[in-house]
Amino acid sequence: MELSINKAKFTPKVFILVALILLATGMFFGILGGLQYIIPGFLKEALSFQKTRPLHVSSILFWILFASMGAVLTYLKEHTGNKLYSNNLSRLLFILFVISILSILIAYFTGKFGGREYWEFPPILSLPIIIGWIIFLINFAFSLDSLKSQPVYIWMWLTGIIFFLFTFLESYLWLFPYFNNQVVNDMNIQWKSYGSMVGSWNMLIYGASMYLMTKISNDRSYAYSTKAFVLYFAGLFNLMFNCGHHIYTLPTQPYVQYISYSVSMTELLILGNIIYGWKATLTKAQKFFHRDAYRFLVAADVWVFLNLILAICMSVPAINVYTHGTHITVAHAMGTTIGINTMLLLAVCYDILKDTCISLDPYQKLMKLGFWLANSSLFVFWIALIGAGVLKSKWQMNSDQIAFSLMMQNLSAFFIVFTISGVLLLAGILLSIYPLFKNHLACFFSEK
Amino acid sequence: MLPDKQKFIVFIVLCIGFLSYSGFLYTHLPVSNTNFSITEAKGKTLWQEHNCTACHQIYGLGGYLGPDLTNEYSLKGPDYIHIFLQAGNNIMPNYHLSESEIQDLIAYLKSVDRSGKSDPRKFSINTNGTINQ
Numbered sequence: 001m002e003l004s005i006n007k008a009k010f011t012p013k014v015f016i017l018v019a020l021i022l023l024a025t026g027m028f029f030g031i032l033g034g035l036q037y038i039i040p041g042f043l044k045e046a047l048s049f050q051k052t053r054p055l056h057v058s059s060i061l062f063w064i065l066f067a068s069m070g071a072v073l074t075y076l077k078e079h080t081g082n083k084l085y086s087n088n089l090s091r092l093l094f095i096l097f098v099i100s101i102l103s104i105l106i107a108y109f110t111g112k113f114g115g116r117e118y119w120e121f122p123p124i125l126s127l128p129i130i131i132g133w134i135i136f137l138i139n140f141a142f143s144l145d146s147l148k149s150q151p152v153y154i155w156m157w158l159t160g161i162i163f164f165l166f167t168f169l170e171s172y173l174w175l176f177p178y179f180n181n182q183v184v185n186d187m188n189i190q191w192k193s194y195g196s197m198v199g200s201w202n203m204l205i206y207g208a209s210m211y212l213m214t215k216i217s218n219d220r221s222y223a224y225s226t227k228a229f230v231l232y233f234a235g236l237f238n239l240m241f242n243c244g245h246h247i248y249t250l251p252t253q254p255y256v257q258y259i260s261y262s263v264s265m266t267e268l269l270i271l272g273n274i275i276y277g278w279k280a281t282l283t284k285a286q287k288f289f290h291r292d293a294y295r296f297l298v299a300a301d302v303w304v305f306l307n308l309i310l311a312i313c314m315s316v317p318a319i320n321v322y323t324h325g326t327h328i329t330v331a332h333a334m335g336t337t338i339g340i341n342t343m344l345l346l347a348v349c350y351d352i353l354k355d356t357c358i359s360l361d362p363y364q365k366l367m368k369l370g371f372w373l374a375n376s377s378l379f380v381f382w383i384a385l386i387g388a389g390v391l392k393s394k395w396q397m398n399s400d401q402i403a404f405s406l407m408m409q410n411l412s413a414f415f416i417v418f419t420i421s422g423v424l425l426l427a428g429i430l431l432s433i434y435p436l437f438k439n440h441l442a443c444f445f446s447e448k
Numbered sequence: 449m450l451p452d453k454q455k456f457i458v459f460i461v462l463c464i465g466f467l468s469y470s471g472f473l474y475t476h477l478p479v480s481n482t483n484f485s486i487t488e489a490k491g492k493t494l495w496q497e498h499n500c501t502a503c504h505q506i507y508g509l510g511g512y513l514g515p516d517l518t519n520e521y522s523l524k525g526p527d528y529i530h531i532f533l534q535a536g537n538n539i540m541p542n543y544h545l546s547e548s549e550i551q552d553l554i555a556y557l558k559s560v561d562r563s564g565k566s567d568p569r570k571f572s573i574n575t576n577g578t579i580n581q
Contacts (some may be wrong), residue, residue, distance in 0.1 A: 032466060037513065048541045049513050111453040115496025117509065148452050155455070170470070180492075181484050183479040184563050188508060210485055230452050233458055240466040249571070250507045251564035252478040259469075261578065298563060317579040323514050323567045325508030392512075404515040432507050 010078070010091045015070025016349050018098065019063050020433050026059030027426040034419030037410060054108050054120035060337060060348070061118065062101045064201055069093065069136060069207035072157050074352050079154070079211070085142035089135050096132035096440065100125060102220040116171070118194060123172060134184035135160050140387055140401065151214070151223035156207030159236060163200035167193045188252050195243025202341070203235065209297060209344040212351050216294055217284070227273075234269055242267075246316045249324050253286050257317055264315030272365065274301075292367055296347035299375050303339030307332060307383075315318050322397065327414075328389030333384050338425070343375075346432065355435045356372040357443040374428025388414035469564055482509045484559060491556025494549055503540070514540065518566035521558045 036042045043052075075086045084090065104121040114122045129269070140161055144154065170193035173179045179189050194439060214223050222228055243254075244260030274281075281301060285368045288294040310332050313319050323329060360367070388411045395407045486493060495501070503514035507520060510516075522525045536542035545553070564581065572580045 035463075044539065044541050049511070049539075050499045050541070053511055054499065056486045075519065085486075113497055113499035114497045117501060120499055120502070147456075155459075156558050159459075173474075177483075179474075179477070180563065181504065182477075182479045182482045183492075183560050184479050188478055189473065189508065191509065192470070196570060224449055226450050229455060233462070236459075241460060241469065246509065247579075248579060249508070250478075250497060253476065254578075256473075257578060316577045318573045318577045321573065322573050324568065325505055325512075325566075327512060330512065399569065436539055 010087055010094075011071045012073035013352060013440075014088060015066050015073065015094060016352050017406070017437070018094075019070060020349060020437065022059045022063040022066060022101065024430060024433070026056050026063055027429060028058035029059060030070065031419065031422050032056075034243070034415065034422050037415040038419055047051075049288075050113075051108050051111070055105065056115070057118060057269030058101070058104050058108070058120065062097070064205070064337075064345065065343055065347065066097065068201060068204040068208065069097070070159075070352065071345070071428060072136075072140065072161075072349045073237055075153075075208060075211045076365050077153075077159070080095045080143055080426065083143060085139050088138040090198070093132045093135045093139070096128040096135070096235065097301075100132070101440070103128075116174070116190070118197075119171065123175060124399070126168070126172060130165070133161070133165050133168065135166060146252040149224075151220065151224055152206040152228040153214075155213045155229075156203045156232060156235075159239075160200050163196060163203070163239060167197035167200055171197065177209060184251055187250055188247065191246040191250075191393060195246055196239050199235070199239025203239065205341050205344050206235070207302075208348050210291070211294060211302070212348055213297060215351070216288055216297075217293065231270065231273065232313035234266055238263055238267060242315070245315045245320065248320045252418040261317055264312065267308060267315070271305075271312065274308070289364070292360070293347040293350040295368075295371055296343045296350065300343035300347070302341050303335060303343060303378075307335040307339060310335065322393045323389065324387035325396065327385045327411075328393065331382050331385035331389060334378075334385060338378055342429075349433070349436065354441060356439040358439045360435055360439065366431055367435060370428045370431030370434075372428070374432060375427055377424035377428060381418050381425060384418035384421060386415045388418070395426040459498040479563070485555065486557045487552050490549075490552070491552035491559075494545075494553050495556055498543055506560055507564075508568075516566055517557060517560070518564075519561050521554070521561035526558070528552050531555060 027050050032043065032047065033049060033056055036049045036052060073084065073090055101123050105124060107121050112122055113120055114125075118124065140157065144150070147154070147158070151414060171190060173189050174186050175195075180186050210223060210228070214220050242260045242263040243263055244256040248257050248260075280296075310328075314323050314328070391411055391414070392407065395401060395410075401407075500517075501510040503511045505511070505516040506518050508516060510520075531549055532540065533543075533545055533553055570581070573581065
């Protein structure tokens, strides 16, 4: 059992274990935030929403980053036949990211902010992330002999790593007065970078899930097929050019709206492909559903379908004008982050952490309960947010608006449902990951 | 199976398109010849240092616990904003801001207000699905 980060024993599994801790932490702060919605003034002085929101967002973003790095390094090693360029660089990457997230969480607790969406910490704390990510890129690139005849997941990982670095640096252009000296200019570039950045970590996650699917089905043909590459390029095209759908209502140049709107509609191709392949997906699901990792892949498929429909609707400016600034946007963000990204990454976690000195079999019932609890409560959570969003949208468009505080009071029933379902969602996730943790720790200490 | 050469060509064409689009957006910012005044710039720094975006939105982007503040200045006026900044309310903490910090934040919100309208009722919808401000 290899868990330590010392030189001889370092393994990418530690990325996954830290990622799971951050997932639970992030969800815990999410619940605190939910309580602050339904109990006005709750923890107002000690831990106001100004702190709980970034604590929640950064923990979840680092869950995604840690799990993605762990997945890519583990699977790259498997793909290249145990040939990772440098174990020392992986260890350094791990240390830099641990320093990063710890200092970020401390900064939030002590009230030090950079005040930007997603990355709400002081800009100086982005340095270890940038250095770490360059190390990740070097380690990845030098582990491959060439890009020739590589499956699609290698292309996805490489573009994911490159574009995250590019967009992360781009999101700090505001430090230059040229970009920062006017609010519309600043938001224009800020949301351009964020739109593409989400696509870049999606590339890492979807690539990992495609590798896992290849491994489970023992069929490598799809990963090399023309169809897989066409869908990959469609995804890359969206990553690059549909970023403007966040800022349709910003007074920016009209072509930003037209380009994003047109490019977003190519997602219909992806939606069509899902519907076309539905029957084959169902057959495969029945065949492999008993496998813990595969169950999460199937769940993610359902969430992709639901969220893609929502995303395509929101990408139409005429619809977006109703949904923008409402909880429908939150439903979309939560649906994709939890329903798609987290389900895919949990599948990867199960695959990477399943081999321990103790069997996971005795926990099967518990893990299945966790799976169903997490997904059913997420569905209620998602619907509650959409319900709140519809009412807020109605309020936003009403010519005779009541006060904001009264409108929020009218939404309280939805907030109560989404907070309770958030608690159940956390319980489901904890039940799902508890056996993985328990076994790893037991094996680690038995070896000691 | 796509030949490697075709994959590289598509990838390079997309990357060139992306870099050109990015460069174009950097050099053609929506608003030219406008700078924050010193007080507005200080107000923006305070806005970020207090992480106001966790609860409030500008142009519909940010947190949803508090209201969108894009046009708060023209809708409610500086005195109304002053009261909130000075004492907070049952949800918003009192940040114990000095009078000059309050004035800086009001100046920043005034500059945001000047930049455009965020009220979705003001947008016109076209039959092709696009919107006009």
